[in-house]
Amino acid sequence: MxxxxxxxxxxxxxxxxxxxxxxxxxxxxxxxxxxxxxxxxxxxxxxxxxxxxxxxxxxxxxxxxxxxxxxxxxxxxxxxxxxxxxxxxxxxxxxxxxxxxEREKVTEEVRIVLRNIGMIDPRSIDQYIARDGYFALHKALFEMKPEQVIETIKESGLRGRGGAGFPTGLKWQFTAKAQADQKYVVCNADEGEPGTFKDRLIMEGDPHSVIEAMIICGYAVGATKGYIYIRGEYYGSVENIQKAIKDAYEYGFLGENILGSGFSFDLTVRLGAGAYVCGEETALLESIEGKSGRPRLKPPYPPTNGLFGKPTVINNVETFANVPQIILNGANWFKQFGTQGSPGTKVFSLVGNVVRRGIVEVPMGVTVRELIYKFGGGLVGGKQLYMVQTGGTAGTFIGVDKLDVPLHYESFRDHGVSIGSGVILAMDEDVCPVDVALNTMEFFEHESCGKCTPCREGTRLAVEILRRMSKGQGKREDLDTLKQIAITTQEASLCGLGQSINVPLLSILDNFREDFLAHIGTTACPKGVCRFEKPMKVKTKV
CATH class of the missing domain: 3.40.30.10 (Glutaredoxin)
Structure with a gap:
């Protein structure tokens, strides 16, 4: 040196x-x-x-x-x-x-997932090993039985960090108990949630942590093959992951008889074509199999009938990145962070009108106010905060009255504030909720795969209503129709895309009702920001 x-x-x-x-x-x-x-x-x-x-x-x-x-x-x-x-x-x-x-010196932030990012060259396996990389894999293979690995993950309370929050250890256990001649481990690195970029930065900055976790998972559940499904436009992530896989094979962490343990595991990268719906686990599996990325009818579920009809564990990037540290340090170490029902940390993406946009990793239970004002530096230009979307496009819209709600997996049930994928989208006083709702529903309409009627037609109808409303042509009964669309899609849609539409739509209608009413019986947006309030000028050739 x-x-x-x-x-x-x-x-x-x-x-x-x-x-x-x-x-x-x-x-x-x-x-x-x-x-x-x-x-x-x-x-x-x-x-x-x-x-x-x-x-x-x-x-x-x-x-x-x-x-x-x-x-x-x-x-x-x-x-x-x-x-x-x-x-x-x-x-x-x-x-x-x-x-x-200097995040590691800040008591408010605890780096578990991001511990290596910004500290090592992500293309160097030697630097990863120098920071205890692949030590957890060695411990799992030589000091623990597969069921002990699963029990450690269960005891830690680790839950899926992609948004659903399903207990990770329980998911692994389902696959471990399934009988089959072949099992798979799949990493969901599609990350199609607008405003979310944490998984991309994890793969760019510390790809070996994900690979090590997938090998450990394979050992625990009896899987010998794995796939990392990455968005095709994540060029940096793809490059670093592929380099890391190549190096892991050369060092004996992947392939036949890993470290002389008798356990073998192979890992492959599959690229997605940018479809948001492929973030849904069964649509992702269809895409890996070379089919159109459309969701399957469930049950059966992937832990027993997944990739190519075989038992499959599917976790997202952030979830996997926690695993090596839990195996190395134990379940009780992990549970000292966060809350009783949501142990550990969460990586949040700070976006919108905040001064400092980026990612931050903090223990579960942090408040929206802390994320925006302590880590995000407040709002650009010193403007007033008007609304926040938590959890991504499929998350909740809240007002300033809910800034002190602690964020964890029970916060949606208890306070109507979703943690989702970890997006904190701050919007200032110049934002119009009607325009935001329209933008959100246009996204869902565009990304709907069209397989089921409630999602396909419900999103289209919601966009039509919100476009009229943005022009001042809405009616009071339109609000009831939008709520009915939200409820119907949630109850009758085939997959999580359609089922999640009700969360952003109902929350913005309930928390910003006065803004929607202000668009009724007027010819212009009260804030003057809606895209469709002014008629387009069409030039005619003479």
């Missing part, structure tokens, strides 16, 4: 801000100043909630910079790395540092 180490975030968000260009220029500049023999450059994953630039950290000086141009890189090299003088104009202030990069 050289005396100085420079870490640079090169996750997909940072790449859009020029991270790759900055890394290349950094290496060229180090060579120009004859510093390449004394400075190591390490590309790493996301280092935290995003500022307006790419995060670049210099160790052992423990200085973090926000880089926006190659000129900034030149300053850091010529001043800090060459002369030992930190560039104050680029340095991230210490009061901001806790929320941006």
């Amino acid at each position: 050289k005396p100085i180490l420079v870490l640079v975030s090169v996750d997909s968000n940072s790449i859009l801000l020029g991270a790759k260009q900055f890394v290349n220029y950094l290496r060229e500049t180090l060579e120009k100043y004859n510093l390449k023999d004394s400075v190591d450059v390490l590309e790493t994953g996301s280092m935290g909630v995003y500022t307006q630039g790419v995060v670049m950290a210099v160790f052992p000086d423990d200085v973090y910079y926000s880089v926006r141009s190659v000129a900034d890189v030149e300053k850091i090299v010529s001043e800090h790395l060459l002369k030992g003088r930190p560039v104050l104009s680029l340095e991230i202030p210490r009061e901001r540092l806790k929320l941006v990069v």
Whole structure:
């Protein structure tokens, strides 16, 4: 190791801000100043909630910079790395540092899933191993029986982090008890929920944690084959996962007779075509099998009749990423975080009008207010918060009266606030709930696979009503019709896509009823933001 180490975030968000260009220029500049023999450059994953630039950290000086141009890189090299003088104009202030990069030192945040992200080169299996990577796999294979692994996951209380919150250990147990000549483990990395990007950053920043967990799961349930189903447009995730799988095979963590244990496991990547409905587990299985990604009728369920009709465990990226640490540290260690009914941590995606957008990992039970104002830095321009959508597009719309509701898997039942996939979409006072509802239902209409009538026709009708309302042509009875659509789709739709429509639609109608009533009997949106309030001007050729 050289005396100085420079870490640079090169996750997909940072790449859009020029991270790759900055890394290349950094290496060229180090060579120009004859510093390449004394400075190591390490590309790493996301280092935290995003500022307006790419995060670049210099160790052992423990200085973090926000880089926006190659000129900034030149300053850091010529001043800090060459002369030992930190560039104050680029340095991230210490009061901001806790929320941006030094997450492990903040008591409010606990990094279990994100513990390696921003700390290692995600393309280096050696660096993963150096931070206890694959130690959990060794422990499971040589110190635990398959049923003990499952019991540990059950005792930990880990629940599915994709949104449904089903007990992970129980799901594994169902598959373990099923009798079959072949079983599968599938990682749902489709992540089609708008505003959600946590799984992408996990795969970009720490792909081996997911792979290690899937191997452990395979050992526990008796599966010898696994698939990671990734959105095709997640280029960084696909690249890093494929590199990690290749390295895992070379090191003997995948393939025949893993580590001499007698257990074998093979892993393959399958790419999705961007269909939101393929986030539903049976539609995902259909897609892996080469069929159209449309949901199956349930029961039977995947734990007994899944991929190719065989018993299959399906968990999402964040769920799997918890597993190695639970196996290493034990169930009681995991249960010290979070709440009694929802142990552990949750990775939240902060989006919308917040100052600092990005991901944050905190114990279950954090409030919406803490996420927006403590970690998100409040609203851009100091504007007033008007509404928040929690849990993603299929989540709940709430007003400021519910900001102090603790977020866990019981919060929807107790307070009408969904945790879902972990999205916190903050919207300021300039947002119109009617326009937001229309945008939401247009998404569901577009993503409906059309297989069942309630979802296909219900979403279409809801969009028609909301478009009329956005133009000031709505009627009071339209609100009752929208509620009936929500109830019908929830009760009669084939899969989770249609069944979840009622959550966002009913919550926005109930919590922002006055905004909808204000659109009735008027010719324009009271806030002047609805897309369809002004008629389009059509140019006619003469």
